[in-house]
Amino acid sequence: MFKIRTYNQLSVRGLNRFDREHYEVASELPHPDAFLLRSQGLHQEDFPATLKAIARAGAGVNNIPLERCNEQGIVVFNAPGANANAVKELVLAGMLLGSRDIYQGMQFVESLGPRDDLDAYLEKEKKRFTGTELMGKTLGVVGLGNIGSLVANLGLALGMKVVGYDPAISVEAAWRLSSDVQKMENLSSVFAHADYVSLHLPVLESTRRLVGDGILGGARNGLVLLNFARGEIVDHPAVLRALDSGKMHRYVTDFPSAETLGHPKVLHTPHIGASTGEAEDNCAVMAADQLMDFLENGNIRNSVNFPAIALPRSTPVRLTISNRNVPRVLNQITAVIAEHEINIVDMLNQSRDAVAYNIIDLAEDPGEDSLAALNGIDEVINLRLLGA
Numbered sequence: 501m502f503k504i505r506t507y508n509q510l511s512v513r514g515l516n517r518f519d520r521e522h523y524e525v526a527s528e529l530p531h532p533d534a535f536l537l538r539s540q541g542l543h544q545e546d547f548p549a550t551l552k553a554i555a556r557a558g559a560g561v562n563n564i565p566l567e568r569c570n571e572q573g574i575v576v577f578n579a580p581g582a583n584a585n586a587v588k589e590l591v592l593a594g595m596l597l598g599s600r601d602i603y604q605g606m607q608f609v610e611s612l613g614p615r616d617d618l619d620a621y622l623e624k625e626k627k628r629f630t631g632t633e634l635m636g637k638t639l640g641v642v643g644l645g646n647i648g649s650l651v652a653n654l655g656l657a658l659g660m661k662v663v664g665y666d667p668a669i670s671v672e673a674a675w676r677l678s679s680d681v682q683k684m685e686n687l688s689s690v691f692a693h694a695d696y697v698s699l700h701l702p703v704l705e706s707t708r709r710l711v712g713d714g715i716l717g718g719a720r721n722g723l724v725l726l727n728f729a730r731g732e733i734v735d736h737p738a739v740l741r742a743l744d745s746g747k748m749h750r751y752v753t754d755f756p757s758a759e760t761l762g763h764p765k766v767l768h769t770p771h772i773g774a775s776t777g778e779a780e781d782n783c784a785v786m787a788a789d790q791l792m793d794f795l796e797n798g799n800i801r802n803s804v805n806f807p808a809i810a811l812p813r814s815t816p817v818r819l820t821i822s823n824r825n826v827p828r829v830l831n832q833i834t835a836v837i838a839e840h841e842i843n844i845v846d847m848l849n850q851s852r853d854a855v856a857y858n859i860i861d862l863a864e865d866p867g868e869d870s871l872a873a874l875n876g877i878d879e880v881i882n883l884r885l886l887g888a
């Protein structure tokens with residue numbers, strides 16, 4: 501029986517992927533094999549010794565202490581692309597909120613009590629809410645991954661000119677991207693060319709407060725900045741300065757902060773980019789399927805800290821071993837197995853940065869002694885014996 505501890509609201513369709521004969525799935529579950537979660541912050545959380553994997557039913561993994569997971573051999577999965585369309589559609593709403601005074605106009609209408617001259621009054625006052633059109637303007641997209649590539653193509657469909665910047669664009673994202681998207685060499689060029697800039701990059705040490713005074717100083721006047729990525733990517737005091745000076749027209753963000761709340765030119769949504777039924781289903785189903793394949797077969801798909809690896813089962817006895825990625829560990833592993841006179845039927849070894857991972861199908865059960873010897877190899881982080 502595998503135990504999955506859940507956090508946050510997860511789609512029932514995703515949770516139903518786990519067959520309850522073999523999986524116990526609940527919040528507050530002791531001795532879990534895996535966590536399944538959305539934005540729950542884990543940085544302050546101790547990990548139980550039983551924990552083997554964490555599946556993030558979403559894209560961003562800044563809520564998970566990856567360094568600690570690497571040290572403890574915990575495999576972290578995410579669900580790339582599963583909520584991308586939901587975010588793209590909210591960005592469209594954000595662009596319209598930034599170009600037309602929809603929100604302010606609605607607030608104005610709501611503030612009116614019943615009055616006989618309502619029509620005449622609205623016709624007189626509507627000049628306060630004149631906006632601009634998206635067509636013909638330039639959209640800059642920073643980060644052209646699963647979400648950014650959809651947003652860039654959307655901009656073209658709206659009749660915008662689109663420029664983009666991504667220093668490490670993946671081959672799949674490049675295939676998705678229209679050739680009409682103009683490539684920029686750096687972040688400053690995006691801001692120098694664009695009327696609207698939409699951020700779709702992860703928060704990393706290198707991207708924290710990336711959008712600050714320097715970048716904003718070189719931006720086009722009247723910039724609308726859209727942040728549906730993470731609040732930490734933007735230097736909020738710098739954004740407020742740009743709004744107050746008139747350099748920036750609107751800041752539209754899915755990440756409310758104490759600094760930006762209450763500013764009349766900031767439009768906040770409560771981190772709902774991925775909050776659609778469809779995205780919640782897609783994310784939870786993808787995360788659950790990846791977890792099950794890992795727990796049952798040791799295969800790894802869409803991990804953010806371990807290599808991608810999958811081997812069809814060739815025998816009922818499978819060993820998986822995580823080790824530090826240094827020379828001669830594989831030799832030691834195969835030597836221990838040979839010393840115990842067990843035949844290796846099939847095996848696969850992959851590495852990623854400081855970690856290596858092995859799937860080894862054996863002709864017979866290895867027994868306690870050989871498992872202890874394998875565990876005793878200095879560089880082995882952890883080991884699992886999977887039955888049929």
Ligand SMILES: NC(=O)C1=CN([C@@H]2O[C@H](COP(=O)(O)OP(=O)(O)OC[C@H]3O[C@@H](n4cnc5c(N)ncnc54)[C@H](O)[C@@H]3O)[C@@H](O)[C@H]2O)C=CC1
Pocket residue numbers: 558559560561580581583584587642643644645646647648665666667668669670673700701702703706707728729730754771772773774775
């Ligand atoms: N508002 C919400 O509810 C949601 C927010 N997000 C946020 O959006 C981010 C992006 O999501 P996806 O597109 O699915 O991720 P992704 O991994 O498919 O794409 C991210 C792209 O950013 C690029 N990148 C990295 N550093 C960069 C830099 N310094 N400048 C420009 N590009 C850079 C990467 O090369 C990659 O192509 C997530 O990391 C998450 O923080 C994601 C989903 C929902």
Ligand SMILES: O=C(O)C(=O)COP(=O)(O)O
Pocket residue numbers: 538539557558559560561583771772773774775
């Ligand atoms: O997928 C992401 O990175 C998100 O920000 C979505 O977060 P959520 O799953 O809605 O809490």
